[in-house]
Amino acid sequence: MNLPFPSDLEIAQDAKLEPIAAVAARAGIPEERLEPYGKHVAKIELDATSGGTATGSKYVVVTAVTPTPLGEGKTATSVSLAQGMAARGRNAMLALRQPSMGPTFGIKGGTAGGGYSQVVPMEKLNLHLTGDFHAVTAAHNMLAAILDNHLHFGNELDIDERSITWRRVLDVNDRSLRDIVVGLGERTDGVTRQTGFDITSASEVMVILSLATSLNDLHERLARIVVGLTRSGEPVTARDLKADGAMSVILADAIKPNLMQTLEHTPALIHAGPFGNIATGNSSVVADYVGLEHADYVITEAGFGADMGAERFFNVKCRTSGLRPDAAVLVVTVRALKSHSGRYRIVPGQPLPEGMLSESPEDVQAGAANLRKHIDIVRSFGVSPVVAINAFPTDHESEHEAIRTIAAEEGVEVAVHRGVSQGGAGATDLADAVVRACDEPGRLTFTYGLNDPLTTKIEKVATEVYGADGVDLSPAAAQQLERYERLGFGRLPVVIAKTHLSLSSDPGLKGAPTGWRLPVREVRLAAGAGYVYALCGTIRTMPGLSRHPAAERIGFDESGNIQGLF
């Protein structure tokens, strides 16, 4: 690997793309369901009759061990796997989240995969795509405008202003909008109150887009959104404000999944992009339905490690969709397991710690507990795990061997993949391993039942998934849980917003921490999305720009190509 490796953007811009109609045709998607958006993206009309039904197709979720702050290449592995499947002559389709545009101009750089395993055109993917995020922004802010307008015109519903939880959203990293006062100026300029903006991916409308099973279901979920409480403590919904119809009309196109392709022309459904911390962090249910209608293998991804994205994928998304996954790919890197040894501390934007790149299967072994715990988590849902080693040029064979040994000890499939440097040809072993895992019998089991009280649900996730000894509720959180039970939201599933950098709630604890308790500071309701979420710390829902953000470097070069995106 001494040759200079081209950048992701260079590889993506050099790619020869297929017309999207050709990609769709190969995938068996009928032309009358295709709405092209430019030459290389199309929306797919939903088929009212499809969804949820058993098709014989296999459904694979890609998750990971607890990542380092750099990420372990879950999207790159998903793309590699799909390309590897195709290289083996299998009919595979990807179903991934759409990246948020805001962070593209911050420090992030987009989530198209990497190297020779990317979804293209990456400029479309990381910018507006077909406008779904903008539609979510518009629908969300329509509700906010109607809510403030209701207060302005006399507050007929008797909303307690201090109880309002519905903020506004924009798909931009704008720290100054986190905490604002609106309604200043003249009497005609609305009611003065304190509120703020979140980034669009943190919008409950985005989660609704990802979880809705149809346009009707989308509408019903929008109508159920709770924006605050009346002065007598009753929930006020979007339906009470008569905002649900307008919101669903604004989202009429956004509910249709977007079809793109990988660098090797494997079809990729890109749809919805809810936050991975306070929200479910999964791509859309309807995209999975479309995929399972047409492909033999649908590969989707769940945000962060298996404790976070995959837990919600199983307990929330699969419960909603009625779909049962056949295998879960656990992405692991040498770097991540070395960091779980507790011997190294990785800081984004700084070089890797000294010694981390030297050959050390011992360091890998010392971090094994994290991988073992994630294997256990996947198995607790009745799903077959496959360990996927995302190979880096700096890895040593002995280190891969150490991971293989751990997997063998756990009795799970394992494969190294080099999809980033080799594309699908580098991921055929992984494809074979996943195919074998999909043939193992399984039965999806949930961590909790919907009839469990909310507190029990949180406790079960904390103890049975995370490995905590128990949960410590703040007085406020206990009160909120009690209130949500009383208001009739007790049958909702839960989402727990903790750090993704540890199985515990302390990002500094590596490996598989034991002897700790999960502190729940606050509990909030996402009645439209359909869950209650527990906050374990301060979660930032509007990122900021850095001192010299990527935006300063993004522009057109002399030939009119976009530069600086990565």
Added chain:
Amino acid sequence: MNLPFPSDLEIAQDAKLEPIAAVAARAGIPEERLEPYGKHVAKIELDATSGGTATGSKYVVVTAVTPTPLGEGKTATSVSLAQGMAARGRNAMLALRQPSMGPTFGIKGGTAGGGYSQVVPMEKLNLHLTGDFHAVTAAHNMLAAILDNHLHFGNELDIDERSITWRRVLDVNDRSLRDIVVGLGERTDGVTRQTGFDITSASEVMVILSLATSLNDLHERLARIVVGLTRSGEPVTARDLKADGAMSVILADAIKPNLMQTLEHTPALIHAGPFGNIATGNSSVVADYVGLEHADYVITEAGFGADMGAERFFNVKCRTSGLRPDAAVLVVTVRALKSHSGRYRIVPGQPLPEGMLSESPEDVQAGAANLRKHIDIVRSFGVSPVVAINAFPTDHESEHEAIRTIAAEEGVEVAVHRGVSQGGAGATDLADAVVRACDEPGRLTFTYGLNDPLTTKIEKVATEVYGADGVDLSPAAAQQLERYERLGFGRLPVVIAKTHLSLSSDPGLKGAPTGWRLPVREVRLAAGAGYVYALCGTIRTMPGLSRHPAAERIGFDESGNIQGLF
């Protein structure tokens, strides 16, 4: 007209649309320049070699007499005329503004034309279309975020916070966002300051999109945007903040015009939608270029009456584009001239005043001064006027005759059209009149030269276009004009933001007021768009929702059709 006339939405939803590729093919637009967005909308790639050059095609602008608050059907007349041209076998194309989405959910109802002269699909037109407005929002707010981030990280450029004029925008009617404080919260949440949101159509970025002659020119104009001043009084630009590259990348697709069709399949370019009061109120230059490349007659529209939209169309847009219009259609209605008699007062949302619908050619004659003055305005630019009587079912033949008489006295072409009730077949006389007018020789002359001082430019528009006796500058306005001259912006053209409901600055003065002076309260700079604008009163740049906005009635009906849009 005793049969119940179907609603605009019913007519539009009943329409049989042509595939957009067929519309483009008939218009001679090569397929490789077409980027379909769904089945009935396409973007057109710009051809770097085209633009500005003489083609022999005719360029027609549709303007109007001073409208009533109800509007006089300028868009409906534009669509009727294009359809009438096509009915006469002529190769015509429309170039219109994209309506703003926000007001669709307020009280407005969209601007697709009306009856059998509409641009379709009207749901697309009035909602996101291809996302250009959202891209403008994103580019505008990216600059705002970078600006506030610059203040947060130490304000290296030494920006005087109190001088900042760059606000944020959203395409929603949200009164509560007009006047806000941002940057509350923690130290990491930015610098606290007072600012606000405008509606997206009021964004300078929207004007830039409408005036840019190419992607390069777009970038240059974005770079020249002035957001405020340094503490030593120097302008701070988007280029100083290194935001211009990112903004132009965000707008890379938005600069491409959108192709749609009328109910009779006449091609319609829909592109950009700047406000008609503080901004230029015209559709894009690049759409006109594309139209003139392919059609024999390009019909575009300028907002409000000839004193407003058309004055800016000539003095600002045509000066920028280098295009010379061959004719200007002056839309007039019986209702408008009756209101200019000063005998009736029309209030939106209330029934027309008693007696206004009775036959009265005398009332029409009594309002003739307004029409005569608008004919003079058009002629002052060296362009041939055509009076287009937009016929209403409640009109009387004698009233149309009265208008014909006025036009004959002025020596201009005149035609009645019934495009709203009859489509193109009702507008063939108008088409013929426009064709004749286009054959008259003309030479575009501007009201002022770019070397005139800013104050002189404002005075010339006020006296020579509006008919004022002179201009009264407030001390603040005089100071601002002096400052803009000093800072090197003296060679820019001007836009005057006054009421559109009178030729004067007093909306109550009907007809052709004389003996009045134009009061200029404040002057602002739009350095990127390329003009200085003078405010004559308080101009609202963020609408509000009404007590029971259209949003409450918008939704899907049982068959999945959008209802409540009109």
